[in-house]
Amino acid sequence: MARMTSMPRPLLNRRLAEFGTTIFAEMSALALSTGSINLGQGFPDTDGPEEVREAAVRALRDGRGNQYPPGPGIPELRTAIAAHQQRRYGLAYDPDTEVLVTAGATEAIAAALLGLLEPGDEVVALEPYYDSYAACIAMAGGRRVPVTLRPRDGAFRLDLDELRAAVTDRTRLLLINTPHNPTGTVLTREELTAIAALAVERDLLVVTDEVYEHLVFDDVEHVPLASLPGMRERTVTIGSAGKTFSFTGWKVGWVTAAPGLVAAVRSAKQFLTYVSSGPFQYAVAEALALPESYFTAFREDMRAKRDLLAAGLAEAGFGVFRTAGTYFITTDIRPLGESDGIAFCRALPERAGVVAIPNAVFYDHREAGAPFVRFAFCKRLEVLEEATRRLAKLRAR
Numbered sequence: 285m286a287r288m289t290s291m292p293r294p295l296l297n298r299r300l301a302e303f304g305t306t307i308f309a310e311m312s313a314l315a316l317s318t319g320s321i322n323l324g325q326g327f328p329d330t331d332g333p334e335e336v337r338e339a340a341v342r343a344l345r346d347g348r349g350n351q352y353p354p355g356p357g358i359p360e361l362r363t364a365i366a367a368h369q370q371r372r373y374g375l376a377y378d379p380d381t382e383v384l385v386t387a388g389a390t391e392a393i394a395a396a397l398l399g400l401l402e403p404g405d406e407v408v409a410l411e412p413y414y415d416s417y418a419a420c421i422a423m424a425g426g427r428r429v430p431v432t433l434r435p436r437d438g439a440f441r442l443d444l445d446e447l448r449a450a451v452t453d454r455t456r457l458l459l460i461n462t463p464h465n466p467t468g469t470v471l472t473r474e475e476l477t478a479i480a481a482l483a484v485e486r487d488l489l490v491v492t493d494e495v496y497e498h499l500v501f502d503d504v505e506h507v508p509l510a511s512l513p514g515m516r517e518r519t520v521t522i523g524s525a526g527k528t529f530s531f532t533g534w535k536v537g538w539v540t541a542a543p544g545l546v547a548a549v550r551s552a553k554q555f556l557t558y559v560s561s562g563p564f565q566y567a568v569a570e571a572l573a574l575p576e577s578y579f580t581a582f583r584e585d586m587r588a589k590r591d592l593l594a595a596g597l598a599e600a601g602f603g604v605f606r607t608a609g610t611y612f613i614t615t616d617i618r619p620l621g622e623s624d625g626i627a628f629c630r631a632l633p634e635r636a637g638v639v640a641i642p643n644a645v646f647y648d649h650r651e652a653g654a655p656f657v658r659f660a661f662c663k664r665l666e667v668l669e670e671a672t673r674r675l676a677k678l679r680a681r
């Protein structure tokens with residue numbers, strides 16, 4: 285009897301099959317092969333404060349953190365994180381039971397979802413989303429339910445009715461990100477208050493990614509969700525040193541939450557990396573204690589960069605959305621006579637020598653994100669100036 289030939293089983297499992305490789309790999313390779321300025325991936329092209337870098341060197345030389353640090357993170361850093369939350373937001377966390385150090389915010393997000401979700405649980409998340417959210421929800425066996433941020437009055441805004449309608453009896457968790465990557469939206473106190481009321485009413489957990497907490501511009505205020513009524517006991521807040529101190533390669537992140545929530549996140553975290561970034565933890569503990577002048581100067585520096593790039597993009601003919609926070613400006617390419625952001629970003633290096641990221645890849649509803657393209661402005665002023673000179677070609681055509 286002839287043997288039935290069957291399709292070979294794919295190597296990549298079904299949970300991850302839809303994700304492929306991230307757009308950043310493709311676009312960064314294009315940047316290299318075309319000699320383009322890479323405004324795609326969000327990392328600064330200058331390092332953070334010299335004294336913080338020196339603190340890492342000292343820790344390494346003194347033999348602090350070169351062996352496995354404690355599972356929850358070194359006490360000095362947990363204490364510094366708790367002090368930061370108290371000083372900035374009046375939020376009191378016990379460094380021993382309510383703070384957990386992670387391998388960047390990326391691990392914090394993964395561990396929170398892996399530790400808190402049962403298979404089939406629904407997670408309501410703001411779309412477009414940071415690229416690890418969908419994959420982490422999938423790895424945890426959850427189901428993502430996107431709520432789309434839509435352009436209104438020059439910025440991307442949340443429709444609170446849409447958010448309320450997305451919550452079902454299967455919803456376990458709201459996954460929030462403010463300041464929001466890639467749109468640059470910072471949720472207002474009113475919006476956050478409505479989210480908090482919904483979470484309390486429907487008894488939901490909230491995971492909130494606040495890695496850009498220090499990068500808000502003009503008179504915009506970052507309000508931590510955990511500071512709103514009824515939220516402290518149900519909210520997992522995620523922070524990171526990478527964005528705040530311009531050391532994205534160090535991968536020091538953290539979680540602050542009530543003891544039961546931290547324990548759940550830790551249960552997953554201990555089997556992912558167990559621990560990470562030993563000497564860098566000592567340096568970040570010192571960084572968090574920097575005077576307010578550091579944070580003010582950092583914000584001011586980034587605001588100037590935002591303004592320069594926003595003006596250049598407008599000059600080149602893009603529709604430019606207002607960025608209230610983060611490293612990013614989202615643009616609309618329709619005024620340039622374009623509508624497909626993915627095709628536009630693939631062609632842009634050849635056309636203008638600049639790399640950007642199509643927002644569509646951050647959506648489930650790709651068509652809702654099709655005409656939007658993200659540019660990072662966390663680069664030296666001369667790099668941004670050269671990028672805007674190059675982009676001016678688009679208009680000249």
Ligand SMILES: *Cc1c(COP(=O)(O)O)cnc(C)c1O
Binds near residue numbers: 391461525532
């Ligand atoms: C960069 C980023 C992260 C990842 O932070 P790491 O500390 O580098 O892991 C998480 N969330 C958002 C929204 C980000 O932009």
